[in-house]
Amino acid sequence: MARPNKDGLDYFPLDIDFSTNAKTEAIMGEFGAKGVLFMIYLLSAVYRKGYYLQWDKLQQMQLVNRVNGLSPEMTDQIVARLVAYGTFDKELFSSVRVLTSQRIQDTYLDATKRRKQPKPTLYWINVNNNSSSEGVNVDINPQSKGKKSKVNKSNKNPSRPKRDKPVYDENSxxxxxxxxxxxxxxxxxxxxxxxxxxxxxxxxxxxxxxxxxxxxxxxxxxxxxxxxxxxxxxxxxxxxxxxxxxxxxxxxxxxxxxxxxxxxRKETLPDWADHNQQCSNDKQKDLTDDQKAKLAEQLAELNKTEVKGDA
Structure with missing residues (x-):
């Protein structure tokens, strides 16, 4: 028995600057930490399904019960903000209340590129992604006769959309x-x-x-x-x-x-200079007060004698 196709993902990437992203900070400022936690639960629910989520009462109540202090009215407000901020496609949400986006679908395609299953078409924003075709291109049909046409080998998977380079706004x-x-x-x-x-x-x-x-x-x-x-x-x-x-x-x-x-760095003296200085200091420290006074008297007498000799 063949293994059934798997729709959802086991994990999804979360940007390293998710906490400082302008949209995250806006939700945090208006609804607090429970609003940000709800965002993460909501994205998990989208990728668990695959690449979209039908936002109905059942999904709403399931997520409400996971976040303490969250109400159904608040979840509706947060979803409305995320749609307005561009996290989810506004047209699909307004028409069929489906939560998805171009980025979510690109992430899903990248994560499931090794799966052997048809490319999705339901609620798909990029309609060119549909790999199934109602007609047959005779130019690349191996059974066709005549001159072989040249095939552009650089585009081996034309069904997969070319990923645009990121665009950084002035607040990036x-x-x-x-x-x-x-x-x-x-x-x-x-x-x-x-x-x-x-x-x-x-x-x-x-x-x-x-x-x-x-x-x-x-x-x-x-x-x-x-x-x-x-x-x-x-x-x-x-x-x-x-x-x-x-x-x-x-x-x-x-x-x-x-x-x-x-x-x-300190300036240092040569060893001999440092030694002489230390000896001089030590000798001065060894004299007592009486010895210092007596030495002063001797110097005074010596000065008197020199004065008389000069006279």
Missing amino acids: DYLKLAEFLFEKIQDNDPQAKKPNLQHWADDMRKLVELDKRDKHEVSVIIKWCQQDPFWSTNILSAAKLRKQFTMLALQKKNEGKTRQSKVT
Whole structure:
């Protein structure tokens, strides 16, 4: 007996900056922590089904019972906000109360690309994804006679949509890091040509998400390297910054240690000078008060004698 097709996913990716995402912070500000927890439960329900969720009373009450202090009215409000924010497709929700999005469907396609099952069509936003065709393309039919046509081998899976490159808005931390780097480059070279900041922002994302570098650390290294005589002439793009980041971080750290050692270093005397100074101090410490007074009297008498001789 053949194994039945599996619709849903076992897990789904959650962005590393989920907690600081503008949509998450908006839900947190209006509904509190229970609103954010509901968001996670809602996304889990979508991916458990596959790539969409029919938002009805049954689904609503199931999720309400999972979050303490949540009410059905509040879940409706949160869903309405997420639709307005673009987390879910507005047209599908308004027409058939289905929760899905282009990003959710792309994630589902990527996770199920090894499954041997037809591509989904129900509530599918990108209609070109449907791999089934009512007609037969005779140009690629192996049984057709005549001259063979050339097939574009670069597109081996025409049913799968081409994934667009991410676009970073003006509030994106990655775009801000890219702009900060270009600003510091311009401080050294006002005539520097403005690059594609979207490409630079994507390199910044890779530096943070893939290379596990802290955003604040990245900004500190950007400022430091553009003040360094050597690195300011070599780090002229976000890609180069990412490539050399480990070396930059180590060199900055070692430079800090060198400066600290210079500040705290004490000047030392030669051994012989230190020894003579110590002996002199020790001799002065050995005299008693009476001996010091007697020595002072002797010096006074000696001065009187020298005065008389001069006269």
